[in-house]
Structure formats: C-alpha cells, structure tokens
Amino acid sequence: MDQTGEALPLTFKMGAGRPAGYVYGSIPFVAIFGPGVWGVRGLSFVSGLGIIVLMYFLAKKLFSKRVGLIASFLTAISMWDIYLSRAGFEAHFALFLALFAVVLFLYKKYVPMAIFFGLTIFTYPTFKLTLPLLLFSLIVFAGIREILKDKLFIIALIILAIFASLSIKETLNGGSEERFSRLNILSDVKLKEELIQKINEERTLSTLPEVVKPLVYNKPLNYGRLLFENYMENLSPEFLFLRGDRNPRHNPGEWGMLYLVELPLILLGLFYLGKKNTKELYLLISWILIVPLATMFLGQTHALRNAFMLPPFLLISSFALTKVSKKILFLFAIQLIYVLLTIYYYAPNKFGSFWSLTAKEASLDAISKPNQKVILSTSIDNIEYAYPVYAKIDPNLVISQYGKFPKIYGNVVITDQDEK
Numbered sequence: 001m002d003q004t005g006e007a008l009p010l011t012f013k014m015g016a017g018r019p020a021g022y023v024y025g026s027i028p029f030v031a032i033f034g035p036g037v038w039g040v041r042g043l044s045f046v047s048g049l050g051i052i053v054l055m056y057f058l059a060k061k062l063f064s065k066r067v068g069l070i071a072s073f074l075t076a077i078s079m080w081d082i083y084l085s086r087a088g089f090e091a092h093f094a095l096f097l098a099l100f101a102v103v104l105f106l107y108k109k110y111v112p113m114a115i116f117f118g119l120t121i122f123t124y125p126t127f128k129l130t131l132p133l134l135l136f137s138l139i140v141f142a143g144i145r146e147i148l149k150d151k152l153f154i155i156a157l158i159i160l161a162i163f164a165s166l167s168i169k170e171t172l173n174g175g176s177e178e179r180f181s182r183l184n185i186l187s188d189v190k191l192k193e194e195l196i197q198k199i200n201e202e203r204t205l206s207t208l209p210e211v212v213k214p215l216v217y218n219k220p221l222n223y224g225r226l227l228f229e230n231y232m233e234n235l236s237p238e239f240l241f242l243r244g245d246r247n248p249r250h251n252p253g254e255w256g257m258l259y260l261v262e263l264p265l266i267l268l269g270l271f272y273l274g275k276k277n278t279k280e281l282y283l284l285i286s287w288i289l290i291v292p293l294a295t296m297f298l299g300q301t302h303a304l305r306n307a308f309m310l311p312p313f314l315l316i317s318s319f320a321l322t323k324v325s326k327k328i329l330f331l332f333a334i335q336l337i338y339v340l341l342t343i344y345y346y347a348p349n350k351f352g353s354f355w356s357l358t359a360k361e362a363s364l365d366a367i368s369k370p371n372q373k374v375i376l377s378t379s380i381d382n383i384e385y386a387y388p389v390y391a392k393i394d395p396n397l398v399i400s401q402y403g404k405f406p407k408i409y410g411n412v413v414i415t416d417q418d419e420k
Contacts, residue, residue, distance in 0.1 A: 010122060021097070021123025022090040035389050040088040047096035048085030051311075052076050053283040054099045059315055061106045062280050064322075072319040077336055080257045080303065082343065083250055087355075094124035098131060099311055105138050114156035118163030126294040126305050128167060135160075135163065141279060149232050165311050184297040186225060195222045227296050234292035237263070239301040240313075241382035248351035250303035255339065257303055257310075262317050263333045269320030277319075284312040285315050359386035367391050377416040378405075387414060 012018045022043065029042030055075045060068035075081055084092035101116035117135070120127045147153050183339050185191055202217040234241060241256035242264050251257060273281040291309040295302060321328070348355075359382045366374040367390060374385050384407060388398045391410050401407045403417035 005155045007224050010166065019090065019122050019125060021119055022088065025093055026088070026121075035392060035395075039088070040389070044088050044092045045085050048081055051081060051098050051099055051417035053313060053315060054096070054103050056089040058099070058106070058311065059318055061103070061282075062315065062321055063277070067315075067318050067322055070321050071314055074314050078310065078314065079251055079255060079259065079309065079339055079343070083303070084307060087249065089304055091124045091307050094120050094127055095310070097123060098127060098308060099366070101131075102134070102138065102311075105135075105142075107171050108150070109235060110150065110153045110156035111159065114163075121144050121167055124304075126298075127293040127308070130290050130308060132288060133290045137156050137283060137290065141283045155255075159355055184229070186223065186297065192219075195219060195403060198222070200386045230296040230299065231292045234295050234306055235288070235299050236301075239306075245301045245303045247303065248347060248354040257306075257338070258313060259332070261328070261335050262313070265317040265324070265328070266313060268324060269316035269318075272323050273316070273319060284315055287312040356382040356386060359383045360390065361386040362388040370411060372411060374412045376412065376414045377417050378414065384414050387412065 010020050012023055023029070026043045029046075031044060033039040052072045052075045056068040056072040058068075059071035061343065081092075097116050097120040101120065103112045104110075104113035106117060117131055121130060156335070158275065196219070199217045199219065199222065203213045206213055206217065208216060227418040237256075239245065239256065240258050241260050244251040244257045245257060270285075273284070288309050291306055295305040298305060311374055359380050362376055362383060363386050366376060366387065376383055376387060387393075388409065391409065391412070393418050405414070407414040
C-alpha cells in the first residue's frame with residue numbers, strides 16, 4: 001500500500017502522483033537490502049546494467065556484432081546513463097523497459113514486447129505519447145504487411161489495448177495526470193495571462209486591418225510557437241552537448257548530456273547511414289524526433305523526460321566508430337578521464353546539497369542521539385522522507401502520519417517550516 005494506506009494503487013500519491021512501476025519493481029530490493037540506499041536505488045542500478053546488455057543486442061540486430069560491442073561500451077561510459085543509474089529515477093527503469101520492448105519487437109517476440117511496453121507507461125508518464133508513435137515507426141521499419149500477418153502481433157495489440165484502457169481509467173480518475181497537469185505549459189495560468197497580455201498589446205500596436213489581427217495574433221499561434229521552441233530546445237546543442245538541463249542530479253551540472261566528442265561522430269554516423277543503411281537511419285531519426293513531442297509540453301529541457309533519445313544517439317555514434325580512424329578513441333579517453341574526475345570528485349563536493357546530503361547527515365545525527373529529544377525541520381530538504389528511511393521507521397507509523405505535522409517518531413519530531 002502507499003503512504004495514504006491505499007492498497008495496490010496504479011498511481012502513488014507522493015509528489016502529486018507517481019506511476020507505480022518503479023515502486024513495485026523495487027520490492028525485491030527493499031526486501032533484500034531494507035528501506036535504505038540500495039533498497040531505493042538498486043532497481044535503477046540494475047536497469048543500467050540491463051540497458052548495457054540491451055544496447056548490444058539492439059545494435060547487433062540493426063547492424064553487426066562489432067557495432068553491438070561498441071554500443072554497449074559507449075552506454076557503460078555514458079554520462080547520461082551513469083547519472084540515471086545513480087538515483088532511484090523512474091525514468092531510468094522506464095527506459096530499460098521500453099528498450100527491452102524495442103529489442104523484443106525487432107526479434108519478433110511480440111507478446112512479451114506488448115507486456116514491456118505496457119509496463120513502461122505505468123512507470124513514467126511521458127512514454128504514454130512516445131511509445132505509440134515509436135511502435136508505428138517500428139512497424140513501418142519492419143514492414144506493415146508482414147507484421148499484420150503475424151497472429152502473435154494481433155495478440156500483442158490486444159494486450160496493448162488492455163494496458164491503454166487501464167491508463168485511460170487512471171487518467172479519468174485524476175490521479176496519474178495530476179503532476180502532468182501541474183507542470184505542462186497549457187495549464188500554466190501565469191503563462192496564459194502573459195500570452196493574453198502580449199496578444200492584446202500586439203493587436204493594439206499593429207497596423208493590420210481589424211479583421212486580420214485575430215488571425216495573426218491569437219493564443220493558438222502563440223502556444224504553437226512556444227511548443228515548437230520547446231521542442232527544438234530538447235534537440236539543441238546546448239542541451240545535448242554543452243550544458244544539459246543544468247540540474248546536478250541529472251548530470252555533473254556543467255556538461256551536456258552527451259560527450260562533446262560525440263557531436264562529430266553523430267554527424268559522421270548520419271552521413272554513413274544515409275549512404276547504405278537508409279532503413280536504419282529512418283528508424284533512428286524518427287526515434288530521436290519522437291521523444292521531444294512529449295517533453296515539449298513540459299517547458300524546460302529535462303534529462304529524465306528526454307532519456308529515451310539516448311539509445312539512438314549511442315547507436316549512431318557506435319556505427320560511426322566502425323567507419324573512422326581509431327585515433328578518435330584517444331579523444332574519448334581524454335574526455336572520459338576528465339568526466340570521471342568531475343563525476344566522482346568535483347560534482348559531489350560542489351553539488352552535494354542537490355542530493356539531499358544535509359537530510360542524510362541530519363538523520364544520522366538524530367539517530368545517534370536516542371536518549372535526547374531531537375527536532376528536525378522541513379527546511380532541511382526532504383527530511384520528512386529521509387529520516388524514516390535511515391531510521392528504519394515502521395511503515396505503518398509513517399502511513400499513520402501521512403499529511404500531518406508534526407511527525408513524531410519516538411524521540412524525534414519533524415516540524416513543518418511553514419507552520420506558525
């Protein structure tokens with residue numbers, strides 16, 4: 001059950017609605033390691049290992065065994081995937097599930113493919129839009145007529161329809177889309193007011209005929225322009241190669257999501273694919289272009305929401321490495337050493353607070369004082385979640401105090417900083 005006491009929900013109430021996939025997937029890890037760091041992050045770590053293996057089989061199927069080995073290596077040293085593996089990110093587990101589904105499709109295992117696609121949409125919400133579009137691209141890639149002749153694929157479509165109906169039911173119940181409704185730009189009241197003000201000013205200052213002004217200055221066009229700008233930002237060099245999403249939880253904080261040396265590799269890969277591997281080029285390009293269609297509704301660039309575009313970029317780079325001089329590996333080695341120093345030394349010292357380090361230290365300090373009364377405040381980021389985990393508080397006690405302040409756990413009291 002979740003922290004409110006609801007049994008086996010498909011959407012957990014925490015954080016304005018969280019799909020249940022990661023929570024249920026973490027049960028074996030929590031059972032083995034307890035509700036601690038490995039219990040929470042274990043699934044994401046294993047997902048990272050699984051993605052490395054899946055990239056080998058995906059690249060091997062599309063290209064060759066050699067490209068598969070290179071792809072798995074690039075995945076293992078990818079900054080993007082390393083950072084996704086370091087925390088209990090739902091998006092990382094969803095990436096593993098979705099990638100597994102793609103591999104199963106290409107190997108014509110349609111029924112398990114449908115199950116993994118279905119599990120993905122109950123793990124991270126942006127996949128509800130991207131997966132149907134990618135599935136269509138996969139069908140075109142494999143050949144529509146050939147696919148539709150396969151009875152197992154028809155069964156797979158029925159399974160997908162069942163998952164889709166469950167997803168629609170959750171949406172109508174209002175739980176699963178609460179977070180999306182809060183974050184997407186179409187529901188942003190402040191943005192809406194700013195656009196209306198801008199439109200009124202443009203109509204006032206414009207010298208166009210009155211009958212034409214509403215056709216040129218209106219909300220649909222302004223929202224369309226904003227969505228297109230957001231879409232392009234998710235594919236921009238600044239996000240991919242220079243600064244990332246500027247969130248130290250998602251990358252070292254001062255790097256792009258991909259290695260800078262991958263930029264020429266990707267360009268070369270596209271060139272070589274266009275010469276002899278046009279079908280594969282179509283699939284990888286469509287895959288990349290599909291992902292931002294979901295993330296563009298959510299404003300700023302975001303490494304988690306765009307994680308599904310990592311595999312095609314890695315595949316293109318891997319293919320390019322089979323066509324270029326081995327000397328470029330030297331550039332990879334230089335940048336890799338620098339990045340590893342950044343990840344494991346520089347970033348932890350500069351951005352430790354972004355990982356709720358203070359909450360961990362405060363929790364451990366409180367645990368070390370069992371005979372003293374300790375008061376913790378929510379001014380310490382995430383302390384209300386961290387302390388019960390580090391102190392291994394009985395889940396029933398945590399559930400009983402959901403939504404309440406102060407929270408009393410024996411000699412420790414957690415107060416709300418906003419309470420007077």
